Amino acid sequence: MPPVFCHSLEELFQHIDIHKHKHLSFHHHLRNGDFVMNTVLRHYRDEQVEGLHLHPSSIFPSYTMLLELLERGQIASVTTNYLNGPVAQWISEHGLPGELKMQTHGGRARSIIDGRDRIDVAYLAAPAVDAMGNAVGYLGQHRCGSLGYAVADSQHAGITVLVTDTVLSDPITDPEIQGVDVDYVVIVDAIGDPDGIVSGTTSITTHPIGVRIASLTVAALDAIGAIREGFSFQSGAGGVSLRVTDELSKIMRQRHITASFFSGGITGHHVAMLEAGLVDRLYDVQCFDLAAVDSLARNDRHIPISASRYANPADPDQVIADLDVVILGATEVDLDFNVNVTTDSHGVLIGGSGGHSDTASESQVTVIVSPLMRGRLPLIKDRVTTITTKGEHVDLIVTERGIAVHPERVDLKAKLEQTTLPVMTIETLQAIAHSYTGKPVDPPLGERIIGVVEDRTYEILDNIHQKK
Amino acid sequence: MNVTAGTYESSDCLIRLSPSTTRKVIVESIVFDQFGDAIQRVLNDTLDQYGVSAVQVECFDKGALDYTVRARLITALKRGGYIE
Structure with a gap:
C-alpha cells in the first residue's frame, strides 16, 4: 500500500495526534541547511506538547527550534550522536x-x-521520493547524498514520515x-538550504603544524606496512585527515597500489581517488560535499550504506569490520590513550562520537592525529574530561612533536623504532607540551550528572557533568 | 594615560596599563580555569623584577604562553615609561 501523501504538516497532523507520540527522530544529513527539524518542531511548540524525547542523529547550530523547546521545558530527554552550537551550550549549562x-x-x-530506543515518529528529510514512498538522497532539489543515518529510523519507527520537496x-x-x-x-516548498547542506570544511590543510602531523602519519603508516595492495582506509573530512589521504594517494600512485575501500563520510577528494582507480569502492554513510553527492548518483562503486551496515557490530555485513586503518581527531587524549571528542576542556559539550568509537573499535590500526597544543591547552591530560573512545582501541597518537604508541601494540612499536620517526612514550609527549604551556589546573566538573556516553556495546563509557 | 601591547588574537594577549597608586593585576583569559593563577604569577613576577609597584595591569589573554605574556608586559611598561 503506498503511503499517504500530505501537502502540508497541518494536513499530516489531521492523521497523526501530535500529543500522543513523544519519541521523535530526525536525521542530520542536511546539516546546517536543514529546514525539516525546525519546521516540524514549531508545530510541537505551538501545540505545547510536553515531555518530548528527541532522537536526532546529530544536532547542529541551526536547529534553533530545539533551543526554544528546551527553554520552554518541553523536552525531557535527548538521545543523539553529536551536538554543537547553542543547543549544546544550553544543555551543558542547564541539563x-x-x-x-x-x-x-x-x-x-x-x-x-x-528496540532499546523506541521511535514513535521518524520525521525524515528526503531529497527525492517516488509515488510509492521510495527515497534517495542524491536526487532532487536539495540533495544531500547518502541517507545512511535515516535508514534504521525508517524501518523501525512506529510511524515513518518523509518530508520532501521533490516527488x-x-x-x-x-x-x-x-x-x-x-x-x-509530506510535500513542502523546500527541505533545506543548499549552502548549509555541504559542510564546507573539506579543504586540505596547509597549516605548517597540520602538514607536519600529516607527513608523520603517512610515514608511520608506511613504516608499519599499512600502505599495501588492497588495504582499506577511513579518514574524516578535517583538514589534517584530508592531507593524510592526499599524501597517501601520491604514494599509491608511485607504487601502483590500489585500496579495496574507503568508508565513512565521503568528500570530493575520496571521489577523485575512486575515479583515478586508486580505490575500488567507496562505502558512503554521509556525503560532505557536492562532488560526493554527484558521484553517488552516477558511480556504481560509490555505494550508499546505512548506519547499521556501516558500524553496527550486530550487523552481519558491517563494513568497518574489514577496516585496516582509520584516522581520527581528538579534543583531548589521556595517559591511558582514552580520547575525548565530546566535551572541551571546560566541560562544555562540543561534539560527540559520531563514528569515532565505532571505527576505533573495529579498525586494525587506529591513528589519532592532533596538534600537541591548542592555544595554551595541551592535548594530553592525565585523564580526559569525558571518555568518548576507550584507550584500548587507540594504537597511535601522532602530533607535530612526536608519536606515541599504545603500550600493547609492541608490534607497531618495534616497526616504528626501526625508523628515524620521533617515537616516544605518551608521558614524554605530555612533558614536552607542559614544558611550553605549564601544567594546567583542571577545572572541577559540575556535581550534577546530566547525561552519559554510551558505546556501541551499550556499555556506559562515562558521565557527562553539568557545566559549573 | 593608558598604554597597550600585544593583541587579542589566538595564542597572544593584550596588556593594558593605567595609572594607579598601588599595584592591581587583572586577568581575563579563555583558559582562566586552567592557567589564571599562572598568568597572574608571571605578571607579578615581571613587575617585581622591574620594581614596578604603582600601576594597574589588565591582561586579556587568548592562550598566550608565559614568555609571550612576559614580553607583552615588558613592552607595555617601556611604552608607558614605567621602565627604561
Missing part, C-alpha cells in the same frame, strides 16, 4: 529534566533496531529508504 544520552553512529542504529514521476529502482516502510509523505 535536562531527563537525560542526555550520547551514542555512536553504529550504536544508535543498533539500539533502534534492537519523482519515475520509480526509484534502488532506494535507500524503502516505500514499504513509509507511512506518510
Whole structure:
C-alpha cells in the first residue's frame, strides 16, 4: 500500500495526534541547511506538547527550534550522536529534566533496531521520493547524498514520515529508504538550504603544524606496512585527515597500489581517488560535499550504506569490520590513550562520537592525529574530561612533536623504532607540551550528572557533568 | 594615560596599563580555569623584577604562553615609561 501523501504538516497532523507520540527522530544529513527539524518542531511548540524525547542523529547550530523547546521545558530527554552550537551550550549549562544520552553512529542504529530506543515518529528529510514512498538522497532539489543515518529510523519507527520537496514521476529502482516502510509523505516548498547542506570544511590543510602531523602519519603508516595492495582506509573530512589521504594517494600512485575501500563520510577528494582507480569502492554513510553527492548518483562503486551496515557490530555485513586503518581527531587524549571528542576542556559539550568509537573499535590500526597544543591547552591530560573512545582501541597518537604508541601494540612499536620517526612514550609527549604551556589546573566538573556516553556495546563509557 | 601591547588574537594577549597608586593585576583569559593563577604569577613576577609597584595591569589573554605574556608586559611598561 503506498503511503499517504500530505501537502502540508497541518494536513499530516489531521492523521497523526501530535500529543500522543513523544519519541521523535530526525536525521542530520542536511546539516546546517536543514529546514525539516525546525519546521516540524514549531508545530510541537505551538501545540505545547510536553515531555518530548528527541532522537536526532546529530544536532547542529541551526536547529534553533530545539533551543526554544528546551527553554520552554518541553523536552525531557535527548538521545543523539553529536551536538554543537547553542543547543549544546544550553544543555551543558542547564541539563535536562531527563537525560542526555550520547551514542555512536553504529550504536544508535543498533539500539533502534534492537528496540532499546523506541521511535514513535521518524520525521525524515528526503531529497527525492517516488509515488510509492521510495527515497534517495542524491536526487532532487536539495540533495544531500547518502541517507545512511535515516535508514534504521525508517524501518523501525512506529510511524515513518518523509518530508520532501521533490516527488519523482519515475520509480526509484534502488532506494535507500524503502516505500514499504513509509507511512506518510509530506510535500513542502523546500527541505533545506543548499549552502548549509555541504559542510564546507573539506579543504586540505596547509597549516605548517597540520602538514607536519600529516607527513608523520603517512610515514608511520608506511613504516608499519599499512600502505599495501588492497588495504582499506577511513579518514574524516578535517583538514589534517584530508592531507593524510592526499599524501597517501601520491604514494599509491608511485607504487601502483590500489585500496579495496574507503568508508565513512565521503568528500570530493575520496571521489577523485575512486575515479583515478586508486580505490575500488567507496562505502558512503554521509556525503560532505557536492562532488560526493554527484558521484553517488552516477558511480556504481560509490555505494550508499546505512548506519547499521556501516558500524553496527550486530550487523552481519558491517563494513568497518574489514577496516585496516582509520584516522581520527581528538579534543583531548589521556595517559591511558582514552580520547575525548565530546566535551572541551571546560566541560562544555562540543561534539560527540559520531563514528569515532565505532571505527576505533573495529579498525586494525587506529591513528589519532592532533596538534600537541591548542592555544595554551595541551592535548594530553592525565585523564580526559569525558571518555568518548576507550584507550584500548587507540594504537597511535601522532602530533607535530612526536608519536606515541599504545603500550600493547609492541608490534607497531618495534616497526616504528626501526625508523628515524620521533617515537616516544605518551608521558614524554605530555612533558614536552607542559614544558611550553605549564601544567594546567583542571577545572572541577559540575556535581550534577546530566547525561552519559554510551558505546556501541551499550556499555556506559562515562558521565557527562553539568557545566559549573 | 593608558598604554597597550600585544593583541587579542589566538595564542597572544593584550596588556593594558593605567595609572594607579598601588599595584592591581587583572586577568581575563579563555583558559582562566586552567592557567589564571599562572598568568597572574608571571605578571607579578615581571613587575617585581622591574620594581614596578604603582600601576594597574589588565591582561586579556587568548592562550598566550608565559614568555609571550612576559614580553607583552615588558613592552607595555617601556611604552608607558614605567621602565627604561
